[in-house]
Amino acid sequence: MFYSLKTTIKIFVDYFILLFCCLLLVACGALEIVPSATIDAEKAFTPPDRTKRISETSAIEAFKEETKKVDDYLLYDGDDINIEVIGRAELSGMQRIGPDGRVTLSVVGSVMVRNMTREQAADTINKALSPYYLGIYTTVRVENYNSNHVTIIGRVEHPGEIQFNTAPRLLDILARAGGMPLLRKEQVLTRCSIIRNDKILWIDLTRLLTGDTGLNVTLQRNDLVYIPDSSDTSVFVLGAVNRPGVFSLTPQMSFMDALSQAGGITEDGNFNEIHLIRPSAEVNMEIDMTDILAPKKNLNVAINEGDIIFVPRHGVSQIGYLMQKINPFASMITITTLAKSLGL
Secondary structure, eight states: OOOOHHHHHHHHHHHHHHHHHHHHHHHGGGSOOOOOOOTTGGGGOOOOOTTTTSOOHHHHHHHHHHHHTOOSOOOOTTOEEEEEETTOGGGOEEEEOOTTSEEEETTTEEEEOTTOOHHHHHHHHHHHHTTTOSSOOEEEEEEEOTTOEEEEEESSSSOEEEEOSSOOBHHHHHHHTTOOOOSSTTOOOOEEEEEETTEEEEEEHHHHHTTOGGGOOBOOTTOEEEEOOGGGSEEEEEESBSSOEEEEOOTTOBHHHHHHHTTOBOTTBOTTOEEEEETTTTEEEEEOHHHHTTTOGGGSOBOOTTOEEEEOBOHHHHHHHHHHHTGGGGGHHHHHHHHHHTTO
């Protein structure tokens, strides 16, 4: 059976229209399915308070006052000291202060010198020797400040103990530790802690490194400086953004901070129905960018570890996206035009 050219083209067009409609119905499943917002989701989110996790000014000043109390170096376990008893070479020489804070002298035995200044240690040794020797005069000199160290750990090139002769400041220790390398460009190091006995002081590194000298506190022996890794926690920004992916959570990161790190919303993005999902609380908050730009500050909420920001495509973009997926059949426009020209 043979058909005319006109009939053949008509059958061809009808066939492709039918096939196109079937594919359109199937492809509709590819459209983004965005879950509805949770009722009263705003209650699970709070505006960022950037003063948190950074110590108050009063705590910083207390650390400074505690350091001022020590005017002279105090001898401690492990220090190498040179004891010189004038005219008594047999009593003189290098001594290392033991883990019990003592040095051992001829005749008198062990003498406690821990936490004494040089002058106090020399006077203590004089008193210990005076029952056995007349006219004793002693001097003490520190040869190696072995106990005078600060430990630095975390995101630095050279973690470990750093020795010093005079009380260092925080910037001195950071410089000696070899700086703060970033493993990824999106990492932001924002703070460090100083641990002294049972006290913890959190310092804003951004302010310190941009000239706030009031945060450059003086450190003491056995202080511990810790710089946390900003990649310890993550947030996810997905959908119609310029750089979707996983981003490091910084202290008190806000919704806008996270969205900015992802390069902002693309032209296809739906500005009116952005979803902020907090799996840990099982809530889904819908955010309209026009409300934030109004501005409604309470919508620029703080981001927590594991939060997901999802920007869906708006309706017109979804249709365009779908048409791209079935692009091979875009020639249907040409076929339909041809059919009309033939009067089909």
